Amino acid sequence: MKKILLVSPYYKDSYTNHISMGSAVKISENLSRKFKVLVLTTGRKIKSERVNSNLSVESITGWLIPDPINYMISPRLLFRFYQELSDFQPDLVMVSKYMFFSSFVIPIARLKKIKVVTITDTFPGINWFSQSRLASLVMWLYARIIGIPLLRWSDKVVLLYPGLKDIAKKYSLNYVTIPNGVDAQYFRRLPSPSDITKPKGEFWVGFVGRPESAKGYSIAQQIADRLLDQKHIKFVFVGDPYASGLVKNRLYLGFRKDVMEVYGLFDCLILPSRAEGLPNVVMEAMSQGVPVIASAVGGVNHLIQSGKNGILVPPQSIPEFTEAIIGLQSNLRLRSRIGQNAKQTIKNHFNWEKILNDYQILINNLCAE
Secondary structure, eight states, X not given: OOEEEEEOSOOSSBTTTTBOOXXXXXXXXXXXXXXXXXXXXXXXXXXXXXXXXXXXXXXXXXXXXXXXXXXXXXXXXXXXXXXXXXXXXXXXXXXXXXXXXXXXXXXHHHHTTOEEEEEESXXXXXXXXXXXXXXXXXXXXHIIIIIHHHHHHSSEEEESSXXXXXXXXXXXXXXXXXXXXXXXXXXXXXXXXXXXXXXXXXXXXXXXXXSOTTTTHXXXXXXXXXXXXXXXEEEEEESOTTOOEEEXXXXXXXXXXXXXXHHTTOSEEEEOOSSOSSOHHHHHHHHTTOOEEEESOTXXXXXXXXXXXXXXXXXXXXXXXXXXXXXXXXOHHHHHHHHHXXXXXXXXXXXXXXXXXXXXXXXXXXXXX
16 A cells, blocks of 8 residues: 655644644545555644544644744654654655645655655735735745745646646646545535524525635625624624624634534525635535635636526625625525535535545556656
């Protein structure tokens, strides 16, 4: 059985604000069905975790520069990586996202003559920028001085959606497109959490994500403010570890581990992100037949055909978000049609049964070279 060493700046519930990297979690869990996988990450309370017989996660101490930067620094991660090259003896190294300190493992692996695959859902500093002008300038410089060379040193760059191809070609990257996706078990309707009661007649608008600027958390709050007079519409926020309870027209559920079950309570999900890659939240909600209203940014444009399997609105357009919410709330037939189409889209094109086969082909080909 081939061994894969996957390096991710975060994994699941890292640091005090519970940062997770859903793509790294999904990739490692699914690859462990066919390969032996060791994940190196930072900031978790659980320092060592055996997820299953083929998947282990080791967390190293790191320092986090908070939102809007969200950049992790951990020299110990590099030392631990070097050690695991000898102890674990991987056949392949995979790096989740390149615009992080953890991506400095790429030249180490190449010097040790081990194949490297880098996975990215966006190109920070090129097609994705922070709300902070200073941070955006640093990202622009970082991408060109450090980021692109790291990607070029990778044996293969996995793009999570086709919209990134033009940039990959421009910078002469050796790339392949393989999306992230949803596990087949989540294409069935899941039972609702027993501790949450949804009053009859209420229309629940969900927001799932960390309270960060890039995810549009403040925009979601403003949308809720605009709909205060709509008594049957309630906004349900999941992901903020510091908020809970009912405030005005908002229900804060805090940080939850049963998000897949919570989706079933939503009548629609909003994603007012200022910038995005290929968001797991959108794919997960769609897999449960939940209509999604999202900013037309990044890979969201690849997931959603507006009016068919979701609704796209211009980024930061609060009036258009509110209009779309009211439109869905008043039209059950439209909600049902969009929800059904959304579920079929994920089942057909973002199903891990197919995605895993694509990764198997990629890994076996690289290891055979």
